[in-house]
Amino acid sequence: MDSNSSQLESREQAPNQQLPFLHTSQSTHKTLFIPSKFIWPKGDLVEAYERLSEPHVDLEGFLKGDKKATIEASKIVRKACLKHGFFQLTNHGVDQNLLATALDKMGPLFNLPLSLKTRASQTRAAKMWGFSTAHSNRFSSKLPWKETFSFEFDHSCNISNNEPPVVHFFSSTLGKEFEEIGMVYEKYCQAMRELSLALTEVLGISLGVERSYFRKFFEDGSSIMRLNSYPICEQGGVALGTGPHCDPTALTILHQDQVGGLEVFANNKWHTVPPSPNSLVVNIGDVFMALCNGEYKSCVHRAVVNKHKERRSLAFFLCPRKDKVVRPPEKLVAGDGSRKYPDFSWSELFEFTQKHYRADAVTLQNFSKWVVSSRPCGV
Numbered sequence: 001m002d003s004n005s006s007q008l009e010s011r012e013q014a015p016n017q018q019l020p021f022l023h024t025s026q027s028t029h030k031t032l033f034i035p036s037k038f039i040w041p042k043g044d045l046v047e048a049y050e051r052l053s054e055p056h057v058d059l060e061g062f063l064k065g066d067k068k069a070t071i072e073a074s075k076i077v078r079k080a081c082l083k084h085g086f087f088q089l090t091n092h093g094v095d096q097n098l099l100a101t102a103l104d105k106m107g108p109l110f111n112l113p114l115s116l117k118t119r120a121s122q123t124r125a126a127k128m129w130g131f132s133t134a135h136s137n138r139f140s141s142k143l144p145w146k147e148t149f150s151f152e153f154d155h156s157c158n159i160s161n162n163e164p165p166v167v168h169f170f171s172s173t174l175g176k177e178f179e180e181i182g183m184v185y186e187k188y189c190q191a192m193r194e195l196s197l198a199l200t201e202v203l204g205i206s207l208g209v210e211r212s213y214f215r216k217f218f219e220d221g222s223s224i225m226r227l228n229s230y231p232i233c234e235q236g237g238v239a240l241g242t243g244p245h246c247d248p249t250a251l252t253i254l255h256q257d258q259v260g261g262l263e264v265f266a267n268n269k270w271h272t273v274p275p276s277p278n279s280l281v282v283n284i285g286d287v288f289m290a291l292c293n294g295e296y297k298s299c300v301h302r303a304v305v306n307k308h309k310e311r312r313s314l315a316f317f318l319c320p321r322k323d324k325v326v327r328p329p330e331k332l333v334a335g336d337g338s339r340k341y342p343d344f345s346w347s348e349l350f351e352f353t354q355k356h357y358r359a360d361a362v363t364l365q366n367f368s369k370w371v372v373s374s375r376p377c378g379v
């Protein structure tokens with residue numbers, strides 16, 4: 001844990017110091033040798049030679065209430081989650097226009113001058129909210145080759161509010177003229193909330209727990225939405241867009257453009273995940289792995305960089321309410337009676353990744369040890 005936590009940047013830095021990809025799309029300047037802060041260890045860079053597209057889970061029948069199709073979908077989900085925690089969704093019911101617009105609007109957003117984008121930086125106490133360029137204000141090494149906008153999405157939020165929260169995030173930081181873009185992401189988050197809650201039902205069925213069990217658990221949650229932009233990186237084989245990690249959250253729905261770059265670790269090897277039009281990528285995260293007592297795998301994945309094209313993706317991270325206790329239902333413990341992870345609240349795990357430990361492929365393991373050692377009575 002030491003080598004990981006030492007990457008956390010303790011000093012406040014001037015944001016965006018000499019980052020090589022600033023204004024990539026507006027400038028002809030080429031950066032052949034990138035700063036050492038962007039160089040990742042060889043072990044994290046091992047290439048992927050195989051593809052992983054399967055399984056595709058067709059949600060149409062489930063969404064229409066067809067019992068046979070629901071059982072079929074839950075069986076496919078179960079097999080994938082027992083193995084690696086990754087699958088793709090087709091016929092997911094999300095408006096294709098909304099999906100296309102959400103990706104399209106990222107162009108004008110990330111192409112804004114850096115001075116404007118940084119107005120949306122660090123809008124909240126935790127440093128991860130708002131705009132970030134390479135997380136350079138948070139970490140001192142292994143910087144990710146990406147820019148991101150991150151914001152919270154409270155499940156109780158209602159679009160008929162005067163100024164819904166996502167619209168407020170964009171208009172209050174970037175200006176009133178960003179209300180329209182804000183509304184696109186507000187609608188996108190609403191759609192992802194519905195889809196992710198529907199997925200919790202499929203997961204419940206697949207685990208043999210009551211269908212609505214996980215829906216109820218996440219219904220009043222507060223999720224995280226992140227827009228990722230991966231600039232062109234001309235120096236091959238040293239940088240990563242996002243390093244190998246498991247999402248500490250519960251469930252991630254990823255919408256990626258057609259460039260490609262997502263890779264998943266399965267059967268002890270890295271696999272490319274070629275973009276599949278009309279599909280959304282889903283992966284299990286640490287909170288869900290803990291909720292099912294380790295039965296389903298939190299998916300180890302990363303995003304590689306591209307020498308020729310910029311890449312964009314949108315990640316919706318389903319999270320419970322901050323104070324909710326993450327504890328598996330009886331049914332999933334009863335087998336051998338032993339618990340794989342201690343009880344914890346989502347806010348404890350979230351804070352762990354923001355204050356003490358940079359999320360990686362073994363966050364849950366290290367978090368569990370930390371919880372057990374820091375509580376007087378262990379679990």
Ligand SMILES: C=C1C[C@]23C[C@H]1CC[C@H]2[C@]1(C)CCC[C@@](C)(C(=O)O)[C@H]1[C@@H]3C(=O)O
Nearest residue numbers: 128144224242243245247248249317353359
């Ligand atoms: C709770 C979170 C921590 C991260 C953002 C959300 C969900 C995913 C996590 C992250 C993407 C895992 C890889 C490392 C990270 C630092 C990143 O590269 O962006 C992670 C996020 C973070 O702490 O910002």
Ligand SMILES: O=C(O)CCC(=O)C(=O)O
Nearest residue numbers: 228242261262303313315
């Ligand atoms: O952009 C991608 O393909 C993956 C991003 C990711 O894993 C993340 O943001 O957690």
Ligand SMILES: [Fe+2]
Nearest residue numbers: 245246247301
């Ligand atoms: Fe991820």
